[in-house]
Amino acid sequence: MKKQYLSSVMASIHETAEGLHMAGVMDKHTMRKFDEACLTPVHPLTAEEIRALREREGASQAVFARYLNVSAGLISQWERGEKHPHGASLKLLSLVEKNGLIAVA
Secondary structure, three states, rough: OOEOOOOOOHHHHHHHHHHHOOOOOOOOOHHHHHHHHHEEEOOOOHHHHHHHHHOOOOOHHHHHHHHHHOHHHHHHHHHHHOOOHHHHHHHHHHHHHHHOOOHHO
């Protein structure tokens, strides 16, 4: 999956840091700090935000679930606030929020 950066400037900075790390000039710890600073942050989504996101994309719960590789029942639980997405699911939702379903197709 392609890395999503905060801006094109941050992408350039991160690319330079990766080069320095591969050349042995920058240690692994510093490279992790660059990863944290440059990559798109993931924020928690409320049940209403998840429902609005799905509706904005014009997808049923079943279709939305297929794109995210989860069950339709889980989408329903997220939208009712019974469960909350985390990890890879939350990252995929933030990509869909920013770039639409095409980003995870």
